[in-house]
Amino acid sequence: MSIIVPEKFNPWNVVDFLREWIELADTPSLEIDLRSNLFCGTGGIAILASCLSYRKERGLLTSINVNPTSDIFRYLQRIDFFNTLGILSPEEFVRHDSSGHFVTLQSITTEFQARKLANEIVDGIRDQVTDIPPSLLNYSRFILEELGVNIVQHAEADQTGFGLGQVYNQIQILEYAYSDYGIGILKSLSKNLEFASRIEDDDEAIRLALQDSISSAMDSRRNMGAGLYEFERICQRMNGELWILSGKACIYRKYTKRKCVADKSLTVPPYHGTWICFRSSLQPYQI
Numbered sequence: 001m002s003i004i005v006p007e008k009f010n011p012w013n014v015v016d017f018l019r020e021w022i023e024l025a026d027t028p029s030l031e032i033d034l035r036s037n038l039f040c041g042t043g044g045i046a047i048l049a050s051c052l053s054y055r056k057e058r059g060l061l062t063s064i065n066v067n068p069t070s071d072i073f074r075y076l077q078r079i080d081f082f083n084t085l086g087i088l089s090p091e092e093f094v095r096h097d098s099s100g101h102f103v104t105l106q107s108i109t110t111e112f113q114a115r116k117l118a119n120e121i122v123d124g125i126r127d128q129v130t131d132i133p134p135s136l137l138n139y140s141r142f143i144l145e146e147l148g149v150n151i152v153q154h155a156e157a158d159q160t161g162f163g164l165g166q167v168y169n170q171i172q173i174l175e176y177a178y179s180d181y182g183i184g185i186l187k188s189l190s191k192n193l194e195f196a197s198r199i200e201d202d203d204e205a206i207r208l209a210l211q212d213s214i215s216s217a218m219d220s221r222r223n224m225g226a227g228l229y230e231f232e233r234i235c236q237r238m239n240g241e242l243w244i245l246s247g248k249a250c251i252y253r254k255y256t257k258r259k260c261v262a263d264k265s266l267t268v269p270p271y272h273g274t275w276i277c278f279r280s281s282l283q284p285y286q287i
Helices: 011-024 042-057 071-078 111-128 134-154 184-189 202-209 227-237
Strands: 002-004 029-034 061-066 102-107 162-168 173-180 241-256 259-281
Touching: 002 011, 011 042, 011 241, 011 259, 029 042, 029 071, 042 061, 042 102, 042 162, 042 173, 042 259, 061 071, 102 111, 111 134, 111 162, 111 173, 134 173, 134 227, 134 259, 184 202, 184 241, 184 259, 202 241, 227 241, 227 259
Parallel strands: 002 029, 029 061
Antiparallel strands: 102 162, 162 173, 173 259, 241 259
16 A cells, blocks of 8 residues: 655645545555655655654554655755654765754654754744844744643654754745644643533634643643644744644634734544644744
8 A cells, every 4th residue: 555645745735645644544554655756845744754653653564665866855864854763764965054944853752852943943043034033033932842842741642743844945935843643632622621521623622722821731830821822923923824733623824914814724634643834934024
């Protein structure tokens, strides 16, 4: 059995990938076909890493079919896709400093790793965007760390948690993504008895999680529930786009001049974890 990864593996095409993935996720043997002309954004890379780790955790055989002379193969090597997943991949190139251009794929199993990834992504933003206020950088650093910590504290499958970032200079776009193959937002929030009887579906759970001070923790002193709410505020300040996918739902929002100009609910195949992707222009921010 095999899955052909979409030729343009951007946030919009993640749903197309999941339609095939869900049918074959637990087959004893599976091949992932990466075409030579594949463009793989951070959102696609993050969720692919989580899916492959899901199979690895269950001892299922997975192979990757990719041309070793292709651009996508070299790119995946440079962002440590193979190394992070424990896949042997001899390198035949000289590594250069990636500062300000991309943040390699990183596993998120501890709060320290969540902090490290957040720092690297924000440092990349600082290097590429002129005149960005230090307060916004510090704010972003805190929120991105929270996204990673959420995987460690709530996913219940932190071995499948990953994150990375990328600056696409040619099109002046910043993009970063986080993904895990854990229990998802609905099950996580349902641990809090205050919400257990109020949430009917995944779409409602995501929208609830985007509100202030919403957490699965019964003790608000342990977790203030700031992660996704503050993440959306960052998206608003940066006039960005966000995708949040969990269970059978995906929320997409777009901001222009700090106003929400698009708010869509997408029905997706039942993905058991959580996937978050952010995209923004590198042009001057609306502060």
